[in-house]
Amino acid sequence: MIDIDNLSVVFGDGENRVLAVDQFSLRVEAGESFGLVGESGSGKSTVLRAVAGLLDTWTGNIAVDGAKLGRKRSRDFYAKVQMVFQDPFGSLHPKHTIDRILSEPLIVHDLDNREARVRDVLEQVQLGPSFRFRYPHQLSGGQRQRIAIARALILRPRIILLDEPTSALDVSIQAEILNLLDDIRTQLGVTYLLVSHDLGVVAHMCNRFAVMRQGKLIEVAESAHLGTGALSHAYSRQLLLASKGYDRALVDTFADL
Amino acid sequence: MISAPFRNWLLSDTPDSRFQARMGRFYLGWLTFAKNPLALLGLIILVLLIVMAIFAPWISPHNPLSGELEDRLLPPSGKFFLGTDENGRDIFSRIVFGARTTLYIIGLVAVTAAPIGLLIGTTAGYVGGWVETALMRITDAFLAFPKLILALAFAAALGPGLENAVLAIAITSWPPYARIARAETLTVRNSDYLAAARMTGAGPFRILFGHIMPMCVPSLIVRVSLDMAGIILIAAGLGFLGLGVAPPQPEWGSMVAEGRSQILEQWWVCTYPGIAICIVSLGFNLIGDGLRDVLDPRGK
Amino acid sequence: MVCAMFSTRVENKMTQTPILDVQNLNVRFDTPKGEFHAVKDVSFTMGREKLAIVGESGSGKTQTGRAILGLTQGRITADRMTFHGSNLLGLSPVAWREIRGRRIAMVMQDPKYSLNPVMTIGDQLIEAGHRHIGTISPRQRSLEMLEAVKIRDPLRVFRAWPHELSGGMGQRAMIAMMLMAEPEMLIADEPTSALDVTVRLQVLAILDDLVKTRNMGLIFISHDLNLVRTFADRVLIMYGGRVVEELPARDLYSATHPYTRGLLACAPEVDNPKKRLAILNRDPAWANPPPRGGR
Ligand SMILES: Nc1ncnc2c1ncn2[C@@H]1O[C@H](COP(=O)(O)OP(=O)(O)OP(=O)(O)O)[C@@H](O)[C@H]1O
Ligand SMILES: Nc1ncnc2c1ncn2[C@@H]1O[C@H](COP(=O)(O)OP(=O)(O)OP(=O)(O)O)[C@@H](O)[C@H]1O
Ligand SMILES: [Mg+2]
Ligand SMILES: [Mg+2]
Numbered sequence: 001m002i003d004i005d006n007l008s009v010v011f012g013d014g015e016n017r018v019l020a021v022d023q024f025s026l027r028v029e030a031g032e033s034f035g036l037v038g039e040s041g042s043g044k045s046t047v048l049r050a051v052a053g054l055l056d057t058w059t060g061n062i063a064v065d066g067a068k069l070g071r072k073r074s075r076d077f078y079a080k081v082q083m084v085f086q087d088p089f090g091s092l093h094p095k096h097t098i099d100r101i102l103s104e105p106l107i108v109h110d111l112d113n114r115e116a117r118v119r120d121v122l123e124q125v126q127l128g129p130s131f132r133f134r135y136p137h138q139l140s141g142g143q144r145q146r147i148a149i150a151r152a153l154i155l156r157p158r159i160i161l162l163d164e165p166t167s168a169l170d171v172s173i174q175a176e177i178l179n180l181l182d183d184i185r186t187q188l189g190v191t192y193l194l195v196s197h198d199l200g201v202v203a204h205m206c207n208r209f210a211v212m213r214q215g216k217l218i219e220v221a222e223s224a225h226l227g228t229g230a231l232s233h234a235y236s237r238q239l240l241l242a243s244k245g246y247d248r249a250l251v252d253t254f255a256d257l
Numbered sequence: 258m259i260s261a262p263f264r265n266w267l268l269s270d271t272p273d274s275r276f277q278a279r280m281g282r283f284y285l286g287w288l289t290f291a292k293n294p295l296a297l298l299g300l301i302i303l304v305l306l307i308v309m310a311i312f313a314p315w316i317s318p319h320n321p322l323s324g325e326l327e328d329r330l331l332p333p334s335g336k337f338f339l340g341t342d343e344n345g346r347d348i349f350s351r352i353v354f355g356a357r358t359t360l361y362i363i364g365l366v367a368v369t370a371a372p373i374g375l376l377i378g379t380t381a382g383y384v385g386g387w388v389e390t391a392l393m394r395i396t397d398a399f400l401a402f403p404k405l406i407l408a409l410a411f412a413a414a415l416g417p418g419l420e421n422a423v424l425a426i427a428i429t430s431w432p433p434y435a436r437i438a439r440a441e442t443l444t445v446r447n448s449d450y451l452a453a454a455r456m457t458g459a460g461p462f463r464i465l466f467g468h469i470m471p472m473c474v475p476s477l478i479v480r481v482s483l484d485m486a487g488i489i490l491i492a493a494g495l496g497f498l499g500l501g502v503a504p505p506q507p508e509w510g511s512m513v514a515e516g517r518s519q520i521l522e523q524w525w526v527c528t529y530p531g532i533a534i535c536i537v538s539l540g541f542n543l544i545g546d547g548l549r550d551v552l553d554p555r556g557k
Numbered sequence: 558m559v560c561a562m563f564s565t566r567v568e569n570k571m572t573q574t575p576i577l578d579v580q581n582l583n584v585r586f587d588t589p590k591g592e593f594h595a596v597k598d599v600s601f602t603m604g605r606e607k608l609a610i611v612g613e614s615g616s617g618k619t620q621t622g623r624a625i626l627g628l629t630q631g632r633i634t635a636d637r638m639t640f641h642g643s644n645l646l647g648l649s650p651v652a653w654r655e656i657r658g659r660r661i662a663m664v665m666q667d668p669k670y671s672l673n674p675v676m677t678i679g680d681q682l683i684e685a686g687h688r689h690i691g692t693i694s695p696r697q698r699s700l701e702m703l704e705a706v707k708i709r710d711p712l713r714v715f716r717a718w719p720h721e722l723s724g725g726m727g728q729r730a731m732i733a734m735m736l737m738a739e740p741e742m743l744i745a746d747e748p749t750s751a752l753d754v755t756v757r758l759q760v761l762a763i764l765d766d767l768v769k770t771r772n773m774g775l776i777f778i779s780h781d782l783n784l785v786r787t788f789a790d791r792v793l794i795m796y797g798g799r800v801v802e803e804l805p806a807r808d809l810y811s812a813t814h815p816y817t818r819g820l821l822a823c824a825p826e827v828d829n830p831k832k833r834l835a836i837l838n839r840d841p842a843w844a845n846p847p848p849r850g851g852r
Contacts, residue, residue, distance in 0.1 A: 011721065016713055040725025040753045041709065054452050075458035083456055086724055086751070089667060091449035095471040097278050104467075105457040130271035133278040138270060141614045151453065164724070167750050168667075170613045170780040175823040175834035182833070197725075197753050204825035204834065214709070227828045242754035243827060245787030251762040254755055268590050288589050444674045447720035 001030040001159060001191045002051060007060035009046050009215075020046045021058070022215035030158075033185060033192040035202035035209030035223065037239065042212040044195045045086075048161045051193070052083045064159065079109060082152035086164040088144035092136040098122075098147055099132045105155050117154060125150045125180060142173030146180070153184065162194040166201065178205060199226055199243040211236045286551045296547020302540030310356040317350030322505045330523045340525035342515060344505075348525065351507035352533050358508045359537065362423055362492045363485050369427040371481050374434025379469050381435070382442025383461070393439065399432040408491050412500040422501045426491055430484065437480055441473040475552035483545035486538030493534055509534050575602040576742055576774040577625065580637040584620050584629055584798075595620045595631060597798040598846070607768055609777045609785040609806060612795030613820070613837075618778045619666055621795070622744040625776075626657055640742070659688055662740035664748045666778075668727035672719040678703075678730050679715035686737030702733040705763060707756050724751040732760060742774040743767070750780065761788055782809060782821055794820075797844030816843050 009021040021043040028034045036044050050058045053073035062069045064081060085091035092101055102118045111117065119129055125146040136144055145165060152160050165181070166174040178201065185192060196202050202209050203226045211219045211233065219233040231237050238254060259267075268285075272278040290296055309316060319337070324345030333340045339348040381392040399407070411425035445451060446469070454468045493510025495501040502508040509530040516526030584596035596617045601608065610618045623629040625638070627648065638645045640661065648656070665671035673681060682699035691698065696715075703711035706729040719727060728751045735743060745764065749757040765788070767773045779785050785792055789806040794817050802814040812818060819837040 012713075016716060018710065018713060038753060040729075040751065040756050041723040042753075045723060049452075052452075052456060054455060073458075078456055078458035083453070085449040085453065087449055087667070089670070091453050093450045093454070093468060093471075097275055099275060099278075104454070104459070108457045108459045108463065133272035133275060134270070135278065135282065148453075155457075164751070171782065171820055171823040172613050172837040174780075175825075175836050178825065179834055179836065197751070197757075198825070199754070199827050200825035203827045203830055227830065239754055240827070242758050245783050246758055246761055246765075247787065248762060248765055251758050254759060285589060440675070447674070 001032070001065060002026070002028040002193060003061070003063040004047070004051070005061040005063075007047065007050060007058060007062060009043070009050055009055060009058045019215055021050070023060070024212075024215070024217050026210060026217060026220075028191060028193055030191055031185075031189050032208065033194065033206045035206035036193065036195045036212060037197065037199065037202055037209055038212030038218075039214070040197075043215045044212055045163050047212075048083065048163050048193065048195060052081060052161055053077065075109060078105075078157075079155045080157055081159045081161065082155060082157040083161040083163065084145070084148050084152050084165045087168055088141050088148060089136075089168070091148050092144055094136055097133050097135055098139075101136075101147065102151055102154055105151065109155060121150045121154045124153060124184070126176075140173075142169050142176065145169060145173075145177055149177070149180065149184075153188075156188070157190065159191045159193070162192055164195050164197065167197060174201075181205065199240060203227065211239065289551045290547050293547045293550060295543045296550075299540045299543025299545075299547060302536060303544060306356050306360065306537055306540070309353050310360045313353045313357060317347070317353040319347035319350045321346060321350040321354040321507050330519065330526070332523070333525055339529045340523070342512070342526050343519070343523075346505075348512070348529055351512060352509065352530055355507040355509045355512065355530065355533070358419065358502055358506065359489060359492070361419070362426065363488050363541075365423045366427050366430055366488050367481055367485070369423075370430035371434055371477055373427075374431035374436075375438045375470060375473060375477060377431070378435035378438025378440075379442045379465055379473055382439040383446055383465055383469055389439075392435070396432045396435045399429065400436075402429075404429045404487070405491055405494055408495060409498065409500065412495050417500050417503060419502045419506070422492060422495045425495070425500075426488055429491075430488065433484070434477055434480065437476055438473045441476055442469055445469060445472050479545055479549045479552055482541050482548055485541035485545075489534060489538050489541075574642050575604050576641060577776075578602045578637060578639045579625070580635060582621065582624055582633070582635040582638060584617070584624050584631040584633055586631040595798050596624060599793075599795075599798075599800050601793060601800070601803070603774055603776070603791075605768060605772045605774060606790040607765070607775045607777055607788065607806075609779060609789035609792045610795060611779060611782060611785055611792060611820070616795040617798040618795055619746055620798075622663060622746055622776060622778060625744060626661055626663055627653055628657075628663070658685065658738050658740070660740055661742045661744065662735045662738050663744040664731050664735050664746060666746040668719075668724070668731050668751070671731060672727055674719050676719075677715070678717050678719065678722070682715070682730070682734055682737055685734035688738070698737065699733070702736045703730070705736060706730075706733050707759050708733075725753065725756065728752060729756070729760065732763075736763070739771075740773065742776075744776045744778070746778045747780065748777075749784075757784075782824060785809065799844060799846070801843055814843075815840065 004024060004026045007021055007024045008019065011018050011020055024047060036047065038044055049055050051062055056071065099118060102121060103114050106114045106117060118132065122129060122131060127143065127146055139147065166177050169177065184190065194205055203223050206223045208220060208222055210217055213235055219231065219236050221231055225231055226240065229237070229240060231240060241250065266277065267281045269277065269281060272281055324341060324347065326345050328341045328345035329343055331337055331341045337347050337349065339352070341347055377392050377396065381389040407429045408425045411428055412422055415421035415425060451464065451468060454464050492501060493513065496508040496510030497514035501511055512530035513527045516523065520527055580600045582596055582599045586593040586595060599621055610621065612618055620629050620631065624633050625645065627633065627645065635646060679699055682702065683695045686695055686698060700711045700715055703714055708714050708726060708729055714722065714726060714730065722730065728748065732748055743764065749760055752760060764775055768775050777789055786806050786809040792804055792806045792809055793800045794802040794814065796816050802812060802817050804812060810821065822835040823837055825834055
């Protein structure tokens with residue numbers, strides 16, 4: 001479904017040059033839920049943004065659904081690929097009502113029956129019609145993230161890119177959102193590419209996952225291996241160890257693998 | 258002040274329509290504004306100015322355009338509240354009619370300069386690259402001259418007359434708005450909600466007008482209302498130098514100018530229009546300050 | 558060790574008087590719809606320790622933290638609120654300036670909103686540390702702090718604009734800013750939520766060392782119960798603006814309050830996969846004040 005081949009992304013030049021993604025290749029099958037974990041600043045969001053067409057410069061090949069992608073994406077592409085951002089407070093326009101936020105994609109894509117579609121999608125994310133004309137600041141973080149998911153769903157995409165969709169939410173809301181994402185996937189058969197720092201979330205949500213470090217892909221593994229600890233790369237094992245909780249002595253053993 | 262059901266409708270957490278949501282937001286803004294007594298004073302001044310302009314023929318006791326020569330330079334009295342000028346015209350009536358000119362000027366400047374500045378600033382900020390460089394250099398070039406001097410130059414080039422004065426002022430007023438709009442655009446252009454807007458497949462125009470401009474408008478409104486005082490003064494300055502309104506149309510600035518030769522003996526001729534200018538400028542300043550509290554996105 | 562580079566200040570030996578003493582703190586907002594009571598009768602004292610506050614979104618964690626610094630927009634009332642024995646209630650703006658950012662610092666929840674988008678990270682760091690007097694240049698110090706929070710390329714990040722950083726790098730820049738100020742007490746509002754687990758632990762180790770070697774007090778606001786259990790000394794659990802349970806962190810898994818137990822059940826675990834995550838059924842009674850003579 002998503003084929004990334006030799007993707008490299010460079011930001012800045014001269015002293016400020018940074019190779020954010022370095023010859024990254026990955027294949028995500030249709031209907032799969034694929035996790036992306038790794039060091040902070042290792043280029044996970046950048047990979048997602050490159051797939052989403054939010055970056056101007058990258059090299060390599062990205063194909064979605066067999067079709068090779070260029071720099072500029074068509075409207076049809078966005079009917080197929082949508083994204084949910086990490087920060088529920090930053091991803092909804094503060095001066096638009098929920099109704100406007102959800103109608104906007106419909107208007108751009110010239111779809112009819114907007115009222116009904118907005119109401120349906122609100123129901124799908126378990127928010128009643130009473131939310132329709134509120135402003136984002138009248139919603140809690142979890143409710144906002146539901147709206148962000150609803151916006152991603154409303155065009156009925158095949159792929160949803162999820163950039164740390166629950167890291168700003170507390171555990172009880174996270175559980176609701178993850179259950180919701182699970183239901184959507186079983187009902188609609190969409191493909192997920194999910195970035196998360198929480199290995200518990202990855203183990204719960206994903207079939208397979210990849211580990212990234214300094215722009216490079218270092219390992220792809222089955223999520224089941226998280227439970228057994230059967231990971232091949234030392235950095236992956238260090239991540240797994242660190243996810244068990246804080247231990248001052250353990251921190252001193254961390255190596256720059 | 259307003260009935261309880263209406264208030265509940267406005268403040269509803271679950272509005273039923275876009276209109277209700279917008280009105281609720283507006284009402285909340287009004288509540289914040291109304292908490293500030295100085296801002297309310299400013300609003301009262303503005304309302305009085307508008308009332309004065311609309312009902313000028315009924316309010317003014319005398320003809321503002323012509324007077325009797327035997328009434329020349331009379332001090333304030335029961336018949337002429339604020340005295341008369343050297344043509345025997347009632348100064349109070351001229352001030353009342355002058356309100357129309359003042360409103361006309363600031364209204365026109367606001368609806369021309371602000372949108373121009375908004376468009377240039379947001380385009381520069383969003384598009385970036387050479388477009389930004391070019392637009393901002395032009396803006397800087399305008400900003401390099403003192404506003405009054407530049408307005409004077411344009412007014413002199415265009416010739417006297419109210420429309421030309423307005424045009425001159427508008428041409429010189431947009432650059433600060435462009436700067437503000439650009440600064441505001443820079444703070445939002447990397448935001449996730451704009452990335453989300455791009456991911457709907459929307460084109461640059463839709464993003465510029467539908468998503469970026471709404472974020473810039475509040476600070477622009479504040480700035481424009483704070484600028485109104487300055488615009489009134491520039492208009493008065495142009496009038497004072499004979500580049501504004503053609504006589505005998507009453508305009509506060511030119512009224513001050515006409516009285517300047519007799520400022521010691523017949524002080525009322527230029528003092529009262531001067532006070533009118535001060536009060537209205539102050540009013541706009543107070544409104545601007547009040548709006549700042551209401552619209553400041555960081556205050557929320 | 559990381560801490561060697563922090564200039565040592567005169568250590569206070571007053572472990573007797575608590576660093577922070579808060580009694581019956583309340584925060585109320587006047588909204589057009591009436592009063593909203595965001596923080597209700599919160600009391601705690603803390604010394605040289607790591608005190609965690611957990612609870613769901615909107616439970617008043619951030620408002621409690623901000624109230625200590627007088628930064629909330631709401632109305633603060635308290636029977637007592639003292640910092641090293643001196644009163645924090647009704648301070649003048651000048652007095653606050655002496656305390657905020659200098660003696661008590663706060664790492665804000667949302668780096669995207671708290672970093673100034675039109676100022677480089679370096680300038681913001683230097684500004685945060687502008688009161689510090691030392692031998693090394695502010696620039697040098699800033700770079701060291703960025704390195705301390707495990708930023709790989711400190712010089713580039715020093716020159717970068719906030720939008721050029723990844724989420725976790727922005728969060729670490731915020732922590733570096735706090736380190737620049739060398740506070741006696743730190744309120745960290747979800748400081749590590751966007752960091753990968755290894756860097757998260759490394760950053761927490763810095764805070765841990767500051768608590769141990771410089772007698773700093775730390776209030777650690779977090780959603781991550783497992784992290785809180787292993788990192789903090791004591792936990793306050795908040796619900797609906799009230800502290801519903803207080804217990805030593807290591808006993809978190811044996812908490813008794815149904816709300817705490819509900820939260821614990823929600824989290825997905827690596828080695829204990831579930832088909833479906835449990836969700837929390839809230840009981841409005843949890844938000845009621847405890848019965849008299851209770852706690
Ligand atoms: N617009 C940009 N300009 C310059 N550098 C950038 C830009 N966006 C990202 N980078 C750099 O690219 C690298 C990768 O960033 P990215 O956001 O992909 O990391 P990430 O893996 O998502 O990290 P995190 O887990 O902290 O969110 C970082 O070093 C970052 O500084
Ligand atoms: N300026 C304000 N006016 C009115 N209510 C407010 C204001 N700021 C915060 N609140 C309310 O105070 C309550 C507590 O908010 P607080 O930010 O402390 O929550 P929190 O526990 O930090 O949640 P989160 O985990 O989402 O950060 C919330 O219900 C919030 O809506
Ligand atoms: Mg990221
Ligand atoms: Mg908070």
